[in-house]
Amino acid sequence: xxxxxxxxxxxxxxxxxxxxxxxxxxxxxxxxxxxxxxxxxxxxxxxxxxxxxxxxxxxxxxxxxxxxxxxxxxxxxxxxxxxxxxxxxxxxxxxxxxxxxxxxxxxxxxxxxxxxxxxxxxxxxxxxxxxxxxxxxxxxxxxxxxxxxxxxxxxxxxxxxxxxxxxxxxxxxxxxxxxxxxxxxxxxxxxxxxxxxxxxxxxxxxxxxxxxxxxxxxxxxxxxxxxxxxxxxxxxxxxxxxxxxxxxxxxxxxxxxxxxxxxxxxxxxxxxxxxxxxxxxxxxxxxxxxxxxxxxxxxxxxxxxxxxxxxxxxxxxxxxxxxxxxxxxxxxxxxxxxxxxx
Amino acid sequence: xxxxxxxxxxxxxxxxxxxxxxxxxxxxxxxxxxxxxxxxxxxxxxxxxxxxxxxxxxxxxxxxxxxxxxxxxxxxxxxxxxxxxxxxxxxxxxxxxxxxxxxxxxxxxxxxxxxxxxxxxxxxxxxxxxxxxxxxxxxxxxxxxxxxxxxxxxxxxxxxxxxxxxxxxxxxxxxxxxxxxxxxxxxxxxxxxxxxxxxxxxxxxxxxxxxxxxxxxxxxxxxxxxxxxxxxxxxxxxxxxxxxxxxxxxxxxxxxxxxxxxxxxxxxxxxxxxxxxxxxxxxxxxxxxxxxxxxxxxxxxxxxxxxxxxxxxxxxxxxxxxxxxxxxxxxxxxxxxxxxxxxxxxxxxxxxxxxxxxxxxxxxxxxxxxxxxxxxxxxxxxxxxxxxxxxxxxxxxxxxxxxxxxxxxxxxxxxxxxxxxxxxxxxxxxxxxxxxxxxxx
Numbered sequence: 031x032x033x034x035x036x037x038x039x040x041x042x043x044x045x046x047x048x049x050x051x052x053x054x055x056x057x058x059x060x061x062x063x064x065x066x067x068x069x070x071x072x073x074x075x076x077x078x079x080x081x082x083x084x085x086x087x088x089x090x091x092x093x094x095x096x097x098x099x100x101x102x103x104x105x106x107x108x109x110x111x112x113x114x115x116x117x118x119x120x121x122x123x124x125x126x127x128x129x130x131x132x133x134x135x136x137x138x139x140x141x142x143x144x145x146x147x148x149x150x151x152x153x154x155x156x157x158x159x160x161x162x163x164x165x166x167x168x169x170x171x172x173x174x175x176x177x178x179x180x181x182x183x184x185x186x187x188x189x190x191x192x193x194x195x196x197x198x199x200x201x202x203x204x205x206x207x208x209x210x211x212x213x214x215x216x217x218x219x220x221x222x223x224x225x226x227x228x229x230x231x232x233x234x235x236x237x238x239x240x241x242x243x244x245x246x247x248x249x250x251x252x253x254x255x256x257x258x259x260x261x262x263x264x265x266x267x268x269x270x271x272x273x274x275x276x277x278x279x280x281x282x283x284x285x286x287x288x289x290x291x292x293x294x295x296x297x298x299x300x301x302x303x304x305x306x307x308x309x310x311x312x313x314x315x316x317x318x319x320x321x322x323x324x325x326x327x328x329x330x331x332x333x334x335x336x337x338x339x340x341x342x343x344x345x346x347x348x349x350x351x352x353x354x355x356x357x358x359x360x361x362x363x364x365x366x367x368x369x370x371x372x
Numbered sequence: 373x374x375x376x377x378x379x380x381x382x383x384x385x386x387x388x389x390x391x392x393x394x395x396x397x398x399x400x401x402x403x404x405x406x407x408x409x410x411x412x413x414x415x416x417x418x419x420x421x422x423x424x425x426x427x428x429x430x431x432x433x434x435x436x437x438x439x440x441x442x443x444x445x446x447x448x449x450x451x452x453x454x455x456x457x458x459x460x461x462x463x464x465x466x467x468x469x470x471x472x473x474x475x476x477x478x479x480x481x482x483x484x485x486x487x488x489x490x491x492x493x494x495x496x497x498x499x500x501x502x503x504x505x506x507x508x509x510x511x512x513x514x515x516x517x518x519x520x521x522x523x524x525x526x527x528x529x530x531x532x533x534x535x536x537x538x539x540x541x542x543x544x545x546x547x548x549x550x551x552x553x554x555x556x557x558x559x560x561x562x563x564x565x566x567x568x569x570x571x572x573x574x575x576x577x578x579x580x581x582x583x584x585x586x587x588x589x590x591x592x593x594x595x596x597x598x599x600x601x602x603x604x605x606x607x608x609x610x611x612x613x614x615x616x617x618x619x620x621x622x623x624x625x626x627x628x629x630x631x632x633x634x635x636x637x638x639x640x641x642x643x644x645x646x647x648x649x650x651x652x653x654x655x656x657x658x659x660x661x662x663x664x665x666x667x668x669x670x671x672x673x674x675x676x677x678x679x680x681x682x683x684x685x686x687x688x689x690x691x692x693x694x695x696x697x698x699x700x701x702x703x704x705x706x707x708x709x710x711x712x713x714x715x716x717x718x719x720x721x722x723x724x725x726x727x728x729x730x731x732x733x734x735x736x737x738x739x740x741x742x743x744x745x746x747x748x749x750x751x752x753x754x755x756x757x758x759x760x761x762x763x764x765x766x767x768x769x770x771x772x773x774x775x776x777x778x779x780x781x782x783x784x785x786x787x788x789x790x791x792x793x794x795x796x797x798x799x800x801x802x803x804x805x806x807x808x809x810x811x812x813x
Contacts, residue, residue, distance in 0.1 A: 074566040075537070162699050172653075174691035175702055176712070186655045187428070216427035216593060219655055221637040221647045243566060246639030250647050270643040287568045289596045290640050291623070296600060298571040302536050 035062035036237035037086065037205050042098035042108070044078070044085040051307040055081040057261035058098070063205065066231035068238045070248035070269060072284070073258035074303050082258070083207045083241050087123050088115045102205065120151040124203035124236075126194055128210040133194055134182040140168075141178050143197055151201050167200045168193070170233065171226060188219035195226065199234060206230070207239045212247065224251045245288050249273055254339075257281045260304050260314035267340030277342040279321045313345065316361065321346060325357035378555060378587050379416035379439060384409055384448035386431075386438045390660055406659045408434035410611035411448070416555070421581065421588040423602035423619070425595055425634070429656040431611040436557045436591045440472055441465045452555070470500055473548040477560035479540035483532040489516070490528040493547045500551065511550060518583070519546045520576060538569040542576065549580060559591040574601055596638055599623055607631050610659055610667040617783025627785040629672045653692070664718055665772030666788065672750065677798040679788055680772035681754020683722050687715040689751055693742065708734055720769040723761070732760035739765070756801070770801050 044056035055078040063069045073079045084090055086100050088107050100107040102122065107115060119125075127133050134143060144164035148155055155163070165175045171192035182190060191211060198206060208227065212220040228251040230236045240252055248255050248269055256266040257278065265278040276282040286297040301318040304310055310317055316326040325345050334347040345353060386409035408431045416422050424432040437443040438458075439450055445458040457468065476482045483492055490512055497508045516524035519542045532540055541561060548556060558577065562570040574597060580586060592598050598605055599619060606616040607628065615628040626632045633652045640647075652671035657663055663670055665680015670688060672679065690709065694702040710727035726735050736758050743752050757768040773794050775786045788794035 074568055165699055169695040169697070172692065172695055174695040175699075176691050176694065176706070188655050216655070217595075217637045218427065218633060218651055221639070221651050222653075224639070224647070225649055244639065245567070245641040249641045249643045250639045273641055273643045284568060285641055287571055288641050289567070289570060289574075289594075289600065290642075291596050291599060291635065291638055292640065292642065293596065293600070296571040296575055298575075299568040302538075 035064050036067075036102070038062050038099070038101040039086060040099040040101070042082070042085055042096065042100060044081050044090060044094055044096045046081075046094050048307070053306045054261050054309070055094075055306055056085055056096075057306075059258075059261075059263055061256055061263065061266065063237040063239060065204070065237055066235045067254065068228060068231060068240055068252045070252035070255040071239060071241045071258060072243065072245055072248055072255060074243065074284075076303055076306075077258045078261040078306065079241050079258050080209055083125075083209050083239060086205075086239065087119070087125055087207055089125065120147070120201045120203065122204055124198035124201065124206040126191075126198050126206065126208040126211045128213050134190060136182055139179050139181055140173075140185075140193060143193075144168075144200060147197055147200060163200055164196075167196045170199075171196045172222075188215055188222065191215060191219075191223055192226070195223075199230070199236070202234065203236060205237045205239070207241065209241045210243070211240070213242075213244075220247075221250075227251050245273070245285060246290060257284070260309055261306055262314065262343060263341075264315065264344070265340070265342045267336070268338065271338055271340060277336060277340060277347060278315075278344045279319045279346070280315045283318075283320070313343075317363065322361040322363070323353075323357060324359045324361055325353050327361055376417045377415045378418045378453060379589075380449075380451040381412060381414050381416075381439065382449045382451075384412045384435070384438060384450060385446045386434050386443055387446040404660055407431075407611050407662065408659060409438060409445075410659075410662075412611070412613055413448075414606060414613065414616065416587060416589060418554075418587055419581075419585060420603045421590055421601055423598040423605040424589060424591045424608060425593065425598050425605055426608035427593055427634075427656050429610070429659060430608040431659070432591045432593075432608050433559055434611075435608070436474070436559055436589055439589065440469070440474060440557055442474075470551045471553050472555040472557065473551065473553040474557040474559060475541075475544055475548050475561045478564050479537060479544050480532065480564075482544045483540060485532050487531075488528065489521075489530050489532075489535075489543050492532075492543060493550055496547060496551050502551070512546075515546045515550045516543075518549070518580070519543075521546065536569075537565050538572060541565060541573050545573075545576065545580070549584060549586075552584065553586070555587050555589065557589045557591065560593070561590075562597060563592065563594060570597065577601070594638075595623075595634055607634070610656060610662050612667065612786065613777075613784075614668065614787065615783060615785045621782040625783075627780055627783055627790065628668075628787050629674050629789070630668050633671075654688070661718060664720065666775045666786075669750075674789060675750040676753045676788070677770045677801050678773040678794050679750075679754070681720070681751060681769040682772070683715040683717060683719050685751055685754070686722075686767065687712055689742070689749075705738060708738060720771055722767050724765045724767060726763055726765060730763075732763055732765040735765035736760045739767075770798075773797065 039059060039061045042056055042059045046053040046055055059082060071079050085096050090096060096108050098108055145160055148160045148163065165178060173189060173192055212223050215223060224247060230238055242248060252269045254267060255269040255272050257264045257280065259280050264280045265272060272281060273285060276285060283299045287299055299318055304314055312328050313326040313331045316322040323345060331343045331345050332349060332352060333341055333343050335341050387405040387407050390404050390406060412435060424435060426432045434443060438445050441457050441460065449456055450458050493512045493515060494508050497503060497511065503511060513524040516527055521527045521542050562573050565573060581588060590598065590601055602619050605619050605622045606613045609630050615631050626635055636648055637651055654671050663680055664682045669675040669679035670685050707727045708730050710725055714722055714724055724735060726732055739758055754769045756770045759766045775788055777784050777786050778790045780790055
């Protein structure tokens with residue numbers, strides 16, 4: 031845990047209104063990210079991880095309601111007026127998207143992208159300074175100055191993602207959210223980008239929230255990891271500790287089902303993540319959990335601190351005084367049919 | 373054995389014409405070709421799973437589509453059960469497609485959002501006019517059960533938007549197998565799915581292979597899933613197979629530097645294993661103008677004299693240097709080097725005009741100082757001669773040798789590191805370089 035986090039999220043809730051009911055995409059999430067720290071946020075699609083990332087930056091679409099606290103620089107970003115929030119975006123808060131192709135304007139040179147960004151947020155910079163700042167940031171991402179005047183289509187996918195990262199970093203944000211930044215890239219290029227991202231903390235001191243579905247990426251690039259399931263943080267802690275010895279059964283099952291070169295046996299988690307309009311009672315993972323107990327189906331789990339800065343939302347870790355008698359008996363369940371699978 | 377072979381591919385080339393400018397299109401000039409598949413020969417044996425592994429731009433998808441006749445071959449032959457298919461008319465091909473089917477990467481995009489599950493899965497039977505209405509209905513239900521969508525009644529009337537990603541991919545697979553194909557081409561069938569679902573779909577595909585005696589061509593960029601799924605693996609780079617062999621051999625003892633790099637780059641959830649930082653730089657180059665010699669040489673840590681060093685490698689070297697320099701330094705060096713346009717034309721020899729007011733000797737001095745900073749970089753092995761000539765600097769690289777497939781035990785690899793002749797030739801040239809000496813200022 032860091033002493034003075036760059037951003038402090040407390041009991042953040044983000045709800046979407048839909049014709050079928052209210053989707054509770056983020057449900058009372060708390061987390062901190064310190065200066066120069068990389069926090070990985072992992073989970074399956076639909077677990078609310080992207081919504082959480084956007085919720086932190088105040089970039090939610092119309093029809094979403096949020097509540098709780100996102101404390102940045104002593105101010106709560108939730109409920110802040112849009113004008114004030116817009117001023118923070120760029121120099122303070124940055125976002126890197128998944129699809130670099132769709133985020134660069136095909137009619138604008140790379141130079142113009144940087145000029146526009148810097149003029150918007152730092153209008154006092156001279157032309158020469160704009161150029162120097164841009165080239166320096168691009169250079170750190172491995173983009174040569176000779177290509178400054180080229181158009182986005184003249185770059186490969188990996189280079190476009192480097193340009194996107196540089197475009198976010200040129201304003202030197204203190205907090206950066208990267209939403210699946212390597213998903214559409216090839217494996218060698220992905221490794222290059224991960225190297226760049228994990229060097230950010232050294233070079234820029236940026237606090238980074240790295241959102242991904244790939245556990246391998248978290249292990250490579252992150253200091254800490256938060257595992258998200260059905261809108262909640264199931265487990266959070268030091269990335270090595272969490273992956274070395276997962277405390278939550280969901281983390282354990284997710285790790286087992288990840289196919290890597292070391293995998294010797296295919297494994298999958300039965301069932302599918304719940305819909306977030308009407309999530310299961312008690313622990314949201316209990317219908318799929320191989321370690322589920324009686325208590326898990328009836329009572330909401332209580333967050334437990336495990337020492338070494340780890341916390342977990344699972345009855346296996348207590349608190350004992352809240353578990354009723356017989357509550358630790360294995361939960362009897364119906365078989366999950368393939369029909370209900372993801 | 374010959375009758376074991378289901379698909380036989382010989383010298384296959386699939387080129388896409390590049391449409392140039394408006395003017396050249398009117399005048400009918402061609403702007404060149406993208407060599408998506410460039411001289412590939414492989415055999416697909418009945419009942420095996422062959423993996424085609426490569427990055428985007430490697431030609432793996434085009435190769436899969438050419439085999440199905442979805443893209444027409446430029447040259448070479450594809451024989452399916454002994455029948456040549458590259459020359460078949462669309463009508464004859466359509467009949468043949470009952471026996472070969474494809475599963476695409478994105479299950480959402482593969483399904484028609486306005487058709488129910490029953491309609492989608494029945495569609496191939498209608499197209500090929502198989503069975504009566506009632507027969508089709510029961511066949512659809514039966515196939516849905518086989519792919520795990522059981523009981524089928526629960527799914528028949530659903531639309532794709534009602535299904536999860538894994539369920540959609542099961543529908544796509546049901547539609548692909550309902551005609552009882554012999555060959556199934558699976559193009560990244562699990563890469564859009566969540567980790568927790570991938571294993572289920574792979575297991576389903578392995579189950580179907582046993583039940584229906586299928587042969588698979590598994591196209592992927594992911595060597596981790598391929599390890600589970602494939603009997604043999606072909607590694608593709610810029611349209612060529614650079615290494616092919618049984619899976620165990622490829623994973624236990626990869627030969628080609630590219631295969632080694634691909635394997636090392638896979639992020640592992642085990643935090644004790646970190647991806648190394650010394651991975652090949654850059655990305656898969658443009659297939660319209662592939663590098664000279666071995667296509668992988670610009671990124672290869674082990675490339676040497678005969679691998680095809682050339683003009684564009686010098687541009688890359690300068691640009692990656694400038695990316696890391698302070699603005700004044702790079703601007704000074706760029707002014708000295710002048711216009712680098714001459715380096716865009718692939719060649720093993722170039723006369724480079726120094727920047728205005730500068731001499732060839734200055735360019736040579738700069739290059740020599742770059743060499744002195746990292747003399748072991750593979751690029752310098754490729755240099756045969758650097759010399760100043762008035763305003764010009766003349767740079768000559770060793771002539772490239774085209775790599776050829778070489779048998780290395782169980783695997784076949786296309787790399788000069790395993791080629792006695794290429795190694796000997798490089799040795800000879802190395803001697804030559806020292807004898808001639810590098811002419812400098």
